[in-house]
Amino acid sequence: MTQAIEAAGAEARERGEPDWLATRREDAARAYASLPAPTPALRPWRYTDLTGLDFASFAPAHVPLQVTGTLAAGGYAGSLAAAGDREVVRTHLGSLLPPTEGKFLAANAAQWRDGVLVHLPRGAAAAAPIVVTLDASALAQAAIYPRLLIVAEERSEATIVLRLTSGDAPLVVIGAIEVIGGPASRVRLLIDDGWGGATSDFTWVRARLERDADLQVAALAIGGALFKQTVEVELAGEGATSAIRAVALGDGTQHFDFVTLQDHVAPRTTSVVEVKAALAGAARSVYYGITRVAAEAIGADADQANYNLLLSGSAKADSDPVLEILTANIVRCGHHATVGPVDQEALFYLESRGLDRRTALQLLVAGFFHSVVGELPLPGLAEQLDDRVAAKLATAAL
Amino acid sequence: MSDAILDVRGLEVSVTAHPEIKIVRGVDLVVRPGEIHALMGPNGSGKSTLASAIAGSPAYRVDGGQVFFKGEDITAWRPDQRARAGMFLSFQYPTAIPGVTMVNLLRAALKARRGADVPAREFLAEMRATLEQLKMDESFARRYVNDGFSGGEKKRAEILQLGMMRPELAILDETDSGLDVDALRTVAEGVNALRRPEMGILIITHYQRILDYIRPDVVHVLVGGRIVRSGGPELAQQIERNGYDPILQELGLTREPAKAGA
Numbered sequence: 070m071t072q073a074i075e076a077a078g079a080e081a082r083e084r085g086e087p088d089w090l091a092t093r094r095e096d097a098a099r100a101y102a103s104l105p106a107p108t109p110a111l112r113p114w115r116y117t118d119l120t121g122l123d124f125a126s127f128a129p130a131h132v133p134l135q136v137t138g139t140l141a142a143g144g145y146a147g148s149l150a151a152a153g154d155r156e157v158v159r160t161h162l163g164s165l166l167p168p169t170e171g172k173f174l175a176a177n178a179a180q181w182r183d184g185v186l187v188h189l190p191r192g193a194a195a196a197a198p199i200v201v202t203l204d205a206s207a208l209a210q211a212a213i214y215p216r217l218l219i220v221a222e223e224r225s226e227a228t229i230v231l232r233l234t235s236g237d238a239p240l241v242v243i244g245a246i247e248v249i250g251g252p253a254s255r256v257r258l259l260i261d262d263g264w265g266g267a268t269s270d271f272t273w274v275r276a277r278l279e280r281d282a283d284l285q286v287a288a289l290a291i292g293g294a295l296f297k298q299t300v301e302v303e304l305a306g307e308g309a310t311s312a313i314r315a316v317a318l319g320d321g322t323q324h325f326d327f328v329t330l331q332d333h334v335a336p337r338t339t340s341v342v343e344v345k346a347a348l349a350g351a352a353r354s355v356y357y358g359i360t361r362v363a364a365e366a367i368g369a370d371a372d373q374a375n376y377n378l379l380l381s382g383s384a385k386a387d388s389d390p391v392l393e394i395l396t397a398n399i400v401r402c403g404h405h406a407t408v409g410p411v412d413q414e415a416l417f418y419l420e421s422r423g424l425d426r427r428t429a430l431q432l433l434v435a436g437f438f439h440s441v442v443g444e445l446p447l448p449g450l451a452e453q454l455d456d457r458v459a460a461k462l463a464t465a466a467l
Numbered sequence: 468m469s470d471a472i473l474d475v476r477g478l479e480v481s482v483t484a485h486p487e488i489k490i491v492r493g494v495d496l497v498v499r500p501g502e503i504h505a506l507m508g509p510n511g512s513g514k515s516t517l518a519s520a521i522a523g524s525p526a527y528r529v530d531g532g533q534v535f536f537k538g539e540d541i542t543a544w545r546p547d548q549r550a551r552a553g554m555f556l557s558f559q560y561p562t563a564i565p566g567v568t569m570v571n572l573l574r575a576a577l578k579a580r581r582g583a584d585v586p587a588r589e590f591l592a593e594m595r596a597t598l599e600q601l602k603m604d605e606s607f608a609r610r611y612v613n614d615g616f617s618g619g620e621k622k623r624a625e626i627l628q629l630g631m632m633r634p635e636l637a638i639l640d641e642t643d644s645g646l647d648v649d650a651l652r653t654v655a656e657g658v659n660a661l662r663r664p665e666m667g668i669l670i671i672t673h674y675q676r677i678l679d680y681i682r683p684d685v686v687h688v689l690v691g692g693r694i695v696r697s698g699g700p701e702l703a704q705q706i707e708r709n710g711y712d713p714i715l716q717e718l719g720l721t722r723e724p725a726k727a728g729a
Contacts (some may be wrong), residue, residue: 149602272711414562415562415564421522423547423632
């Protein structure tokens, strides 16, 4: 991977990318070379062991991202590479996730090829969800670097669905998603992971929300071998609100590692975090999240929850919620965490209705996950999720 | 007794987590098709434990005796096997299951009971008919199971399930508790509307008032984990007038202290 990254700038110029972008790739490649690999000695890497992954053996590959959905005049939903000469890209790409921050982000900034830009101009509302599809199922062993830039200008509104699939070949995914939430914008982002069993996904989502902006991020983590997702929201403008929701359904030796940051910078900002895992087999889930309330963020309202259902005796979950509150003038700042088996009374209730144990657990887990759908305007999503839960638990080690 | 639906013989039950707590101490009980049996008794006498044990609750352990259902010894069966065979327990305290709608529960339960998927249209028609029979609004079915239900709604939801499952034995565990007179009448009328000649009913109750609406053929009095008296409907009326004390005194029994949850 190292050599390929060093060549990133030259290759970009050959492809005809603008000079500023090629230069940034070179900077990113240099950052990659000089930055240390993540160490398990420190959070947020304490819970995920990378020693089994030989990154050098994953050559960069590219998968075109398909985008469906139309926008009003002046809007854009399509290839990020093809939008390289747009001012909005130059201004915002890498502004929230700078390559100097860590080795993985540096690799993505140097290597991304197939990215997507969603640009919602002032007041634009996308009538239907914008669906971005990444299908890596044809790839042999490789690394891919998806990149998504969402720029929502004042009072714009969109629902964006990211559908990710891969095959059985070992795949490393290093993803970067930036969301620029302008004043009073409303963005809903669903990250729907249908990874194959040998995919390791390391994705960062970072958002900056201005006054009264609202962001909902929901992640469905059902496939994959290793899933480490970091979602960070800076509530930078007064009245901004965010919701981060995720569900993970594990079996075998699947490993899920969720990191969230709700950074209340401005007054009267609201954040909700709800990460839920249901784990069969010897699956493992970790949640590490920080709610930070700055001294200026008076009237902040933050609620952080992590619930884990252990469906087998070998499954394991850890929860590590952190609060950093620098003002006494808050509405609420709570955190909740549970780790345990399913409610035995609920299980008996369903069994007493004739459902065998597995069927009862399928129903209980699907119900447990329902809140992730939240207010996403995606008809049929709840039913699809029920079906996927049922399908996976039909064979899971309970 | 080959025609019995339920035949309980010498049943002894303790708490799984605390086997030293013996609650049911040798109960014999036979329910035949079409019969309504009322099981009455003071608090802590073991009524709900007996109901839960017959339904196969893992919270209770059978230490002795047997339970026969339609002639088969089901003492070791799992609760779901019993339910599929045609046994239904209406819970005293129905469990809330957030995220699972009544419709999803009913569909899964019906599929399990019949051993095959019920086509959506057929299912909906049946559900609507049962809802109507119970004077319940269809919006009820879209709510999460017992989640945020009032006391009366919970009991009606149990009877709705009873109506859809069409069991051969319905055990109604304190279906009257927590209901005001109007709610009690609605629920009782629902049960009466769902009666079928092949179904036996076992009503567990502390008070006689539900029996004003659902007339029992046989009344049993459970005290200290044993049936101490059985008789006709007049036994329930006698208890309503005089309480349990005369029976206890007659038998030379002193009233035992109440056990939580029993």
